[in-house]
Amino acid sequence: MRKPVQAAAVLASTLLLLSLYLFVHPFLRLSDGLDALYGVPPKWTQVDDVYRNPNTQEVTHGDNPVPSLKVLAKYWGAHADATRILFVGNSQMHTVSLAKGEAKPTGPEKTYVDLIAERLALQSANTVTYRLSSSGMSYPEVLWDLIYMMNRPELKPDAIVMQLNYQAFWTGGIRDSILALLDDEQFHAQVANAARANKPYSAAFQDALQRYDERKSAQRAASGSGNGPASTFSASATPGYAIETVARKGLDHDAEFRKRALAKDDIVNFLYRCRLYFLRLKPSTARSVTGGRLVAAHASVIDIVKLCHTEKVQLFLFSAPVNPLVSLYRTPGDHAGYQDFIEQVASENGGPLYDFEDTIDASHWGNLLNGPDPLHMGRTAHVLMAEEMYNKIPLEHVADHAGGHR
Amino acid sequence: MQFNSYSYLILLMVVVPIFWLLPSNLRRWYVLGISILFYASWSPVFLLAPLALCAGVFLAAVRISRGGAREGHWFRGALLYALSFLVFFRYQALWWPAMSAVLHGFSHSPAHTALQIAVPLGISFYSFEAISYLVDIRQRRVQPTRFSDLFLFVMFWPHLIAGPIVRFRELAPQFAFKKQFDMALMMRGLDRLILGIVQKNLIADPVGSWVDEGFVTQLAQANTTIDNWFLAIGFGLQIYFDFASYSNMAIGVAQLIGIQLPENFKFPYHASTPADFWQRWHMTLSRWIRDYLFFPINVRFQAAPLPLYCSLLGVMALVGLWHGAGYGFVLWGVLHGCYLVIYRIYENAQKKHWPGLEHSRVMSGFWKVFTLITVIAAWVPFRANGYTQATSMLKSMFGHLTFGVTLPLNFYLVVLLVSAYTVVEPYLDKLFTKTDGWMAQTAARASMQMYLLRPALYAFGLLLFLAFDERNTQFIYFQF
Numbered sequence A: 001m002r003k004p005v006q007a008a009a010v011l012a013s014t015l016l017l018l019s020l021y022l023f024v025h026p027f028l029r030l031s032d033g034l035d036a037l038y039g040v041p042p043k044w045t046q047v048d049d050v051y052r053n054p055n056t057q058e059v060t061h062g063d064n065p066v067p068s069l070k071v072l073a074k075y076w077g078a079h080a081d082a083t084r085i086l087f088v089g090n091s092q093m094h095t096v097s098l099a100k101g102e103a104k105p106t107g108p109e110k111t112y113v114d115l116i117a118e119r120l121a122l123q124s125a126n127t128v129t130y131r132l133s134s135s136g137m138s139y140p141e142v143l144w145d146l147i148y149m150m151n152r153p154e155l156k157p158d159a160i161v162m163q164l165n166y167q168a169f170w171t172g173g174i175r176d177s178i179l180a181l182l183d184d185e186q187f188h189a190q191v192a193n194a195a196r197a198n199k200p201y202s203a204a205f206q207d208a209l210q211r212y213d214e215r216k217s218a219q220r221a222a223s224g225s226g227n228g229p230a231s232t233f234s235a236s237a238t239p240g241y242a243i244e245t246v247a248r249k250g251l252d253h254d255a256e257f258r259k260r261a262l263a264k265d266d267i268v269n270f271l272y273r274c275r276l277y278f279l280r281l282k283p284s285t286a287r288s289v290t291g292g293r294l295v296a297a298h299a300s301v302i303d304i305v306k307l308c309h310t311e312k313v314q315l316f317l318f319s320a321p322v323n324p325l326v327s328l329y330r331t332p333g334d335h336a337g338y339q340d341f342i343e344q345v346a347s348e349n350g351g352p353l354y355d356f357e358d359t360i361d362a363s364h365w366g367n368l369l370n371g372p373d374p375l376h377m378g379r380t381a382h383v384l385m386a387e388e389m390y391n392k393i394p395l396e397h398v399a400d401h402a403g404g405h406r
Numbered sequence B: 001m002q003f004n005s006y007s008y009l010i011l012l013m014v015v016v017p018i019f020w021l022l023p024s025n026l027r028r029w030y031v032l033g034i035s036i037l038f039y040a041s042w043s044p045v046f047l048l049a050p051l052a053l054c055a056g057v058f059l060a061a062v063r064i065s066r067g068g069a070r071e072g073h074w075f076r077g078a079l080l081y082a083l084s085f086l087v088f089f090r091y092q093a094l095w096w097p098a099m100s101a102v103l104h105g106f107s108h109s110p111a112h113t114a115l116q117i118a119v120p121l122g123i124s125f126y127s128f129e130a131i132s133y134l135v136d137i138r139q140r141r142v143q144p145t146r147f148s149d150l151f152l153f154v155m156f157w158p159h160l161i162a163g164p165i166v167r168f169r170e171l172a173p174q175f176a177f178k179k180q181f182d183m184a185l186m187m188r189g190l191d192r193l194i195l196g197i198v199q200k201n202l203i204a205d206p207v208g209s210w211v212d213e214g215f216v217t218q219l220a221q222a223n224t225t226i227d228n229w230f231l232a233i234g235f236g237l238q239i240y241f242d243f244a245s246y247s248n249m250a251i252g253v254a255q256l257i258g259i260q261l262p263e264n265f266k267f268p269y270h271a272s273t274p275a276d277f278w279q280r281w282h283m284t285l286s287r288w289i290r291d292y293l294f295f296p297i298n299v300r301f302q303a304a305p306l307p308l309y310c311s312l313l314g315v316m317a318l319v320g321l322w323h324g325a326g327y328g329f330v331l332w333g334v335l336h337g338c339y340l341v342i343y344r345i346y347e348n349a350q351k352k353h354w355p356g357l358e359h360s361r362v363m364s365g366f367w368k369v370f371t372l373i374t375v376i377a378a379w380v381p382f383r384a385n386g387y388t389q390a391t392s393m394l395k396s397m398f399g400h401l402t403f404g405v406t407l408p409l410n411f412y413l414v415v416l417l418v419s420a421y422t423v424v425e426p427y428l429d430k431l432f433t434k435t436d437g438w439m440a441q442t443a444a445r446a447s448m449q450m451y452l453l454r455p456a457l458y459a460f461g462l463l464l465f466l467a468f469d470e471r472n473t474q475f476i477y478f479q480f
Helices: A003-024 A026-038 A065-078 A112-123 A139-151 A176-183 A185-196 A202-222 A239-251 A260-277 A291-310 A332-349 A379-392 A395-402 B006-021 B024-040 B044-066 B071-090 B092-105 B123-138 B147-155 B168-176 B183-214 B225-256 B283-301 B305-322 B327-353 B355-359 B361-383 B387-398 B409-439 B443-467
Strands: A083-089 A127-133 A159-164 A314-319 A353-355 A365-368 A371-377
Touching (some): A003 A026, A026 A260, A065 A127, A112 A127, A112 A379, A139 A185, A159 A291, A239 B006, A260 B443, A291 A314, A314 A332, A371 A379, B024 B044, B024 B168, B044 B147, B071 B123, B147 B168, B183 B409, B183 B443, B225 B409, B283 B305, B305 B327, B327 B355, B327 B387, B361 B387, B409 B443
Parallel strands (some): A083 A127, A314 A353
């Protein structure tokens, strides 16, 4: 075979095999193989079909909150006199992970927040609720969202029910998907102030602002509205960037090629399984929380309390239920430290801490790939939790305190 | 246009076949044209810098090559001219405050941003190449033939932005483009290109995003000793794979059009001594420094110990400064200078007093560990956000020990995983070469290798590249 033809054959073979990889999803197959080998619970136990209502839930779970909040503004605007209660927390609030023995779902499953909302609506037609939850939500993100909502009368709640969870103190930073809130100039200015304030979470805010600016300049470059050569070098303002944009758009016309985004999830999930199965490092592996993320999380929670006081919004703090089969704390000191902190925050808030940590019995929790799920509960657990919360937190009295401060 | 971008890979699929279809006398103009377009894809204005540099240097080179009484003047003038590009663009931080103060004194208090000057990409690299060209001309190792030779040497797109730093005499003969199409070289080029894009997207960028988080000033104070060691190792891995990936892509792409660029990395974290590290890390910069700075200085002192040690420290401080006008870079260079001096002192003492230690396993093990630890520690000032952070991290790493881990668990796992890969990297390389040799022994195996196994590896590399593609990630060495 002539050499240039050989080269063409190598190239063609490479592209063909790449298409095959994109089609076959080799890492997904490997993950499935590992799951089968380690006997994980059937996929239906992680319920896909959960109850969905854009008027009462941020249905994108933090992936695209701006349209969700627009819906909320419209809905709350239509119920101007109603008492507004906002539930804030992580994926526990929007996930149903069925426990052993629980039947296959036959319709949309409701979480404890949905069930409480129903109870409150039955109690008084003049109460509206909203669930603002996202997976792995960090406290700097909660602060971010609340600053945004407090700024806008149409989104400002009368009361907030905020979940405190040891795992949430492990996470930090501001996710890309909520940067779009910075389009609001007033909010942008407030975030910029917080970023300059030298608070422990300021770095996260600063980083978020930087990513937002980069995105905006990339968008400007892509739409051809750049302002000439930048005084300092920015890759997104170059002709090369515009060419790259065209190339990507062209390639994205191909459906197989668009699957490349899934390839990363496949690989990450496969690596995650390797971590779980071979290294036995689970998300629930007990650990001590110290360092920068903890400091930033503490400062965020304290500032959330202050923000609510300044804005005269009632704040109810509750500690999230945890699977008794899983100890998230590496040492007794970790537990004590966490408990001290949340109690201190509650006392600064001037109210009790509603402690639900040991509320749900071990038999009602879901199962992860290779063990008990520390965070996500089954059907019965959600019902029990809703009952407990409804009985303990005096949400039906929020209206008495709402007092027209909006 | 980034090396790890879709448009670049598509461009290569067009540019390389056309190159081989062209008659050899047109190829140099074609490569020059592509190089100009490539550089202009960052900013057409940037083109003025290499153009002006080459024009001045070529003019001086012609005068130098003619000899005569004024040769020395032309040489020194041209050196100053080439260096002035570096100082003007690269070291604005050094001269800008003074200039600003002068202007302020004259009541011109211009807005800083209005006079800030964009730094043309690759200026540190091609300024050094221009200087090496001048020295070679002066030493009569090369002759100035055509301006286009020099311009192509500087502009040759694979090495333009971030090296390898090449000598004119290495590249110019290859620019005749007389080589026949060589499938083996083409495959080696593809190997390097794919390896490079995978190293960049799969290793350097993900590690970098965690490292960035760990170095955030407000939060870094809470880092423990373990965190700081992992961050230093993480950054060491990030910068190695970032830069090595670029070099691999540069070398690979050059091979696709039959050009052989010099190697830039040779498993640097496997270095057995501090001196060995510099024969494995950014090898073309080390070579440049050695040939054009260190040797000329030391010829004068005939390797007397004290001047040798002082020049080592000074030269390494300059290597640090080459990366930018930051104290952290200089400190990094000085630290490496110290390591080299310590090793030289030991080497001299060992030769004189303890000749038996030359083959001692204990000592060679000691120097390996010493080199690894000190090289990793030196990355701290290089990366830290200021002097305070660097000193507090180093104190925590060597003195005030605190335990526990505060960064995301995956960060530690990824650093361990990448470290493990770095340990086995040379052995994998050998295995790969051996397997290649074995596959080439029969025609059937060679065909399977060429049309199935290699493409399967390339496709797998591309899959990883696509999966971990984060648009617009920069190479660290683009800023130098």
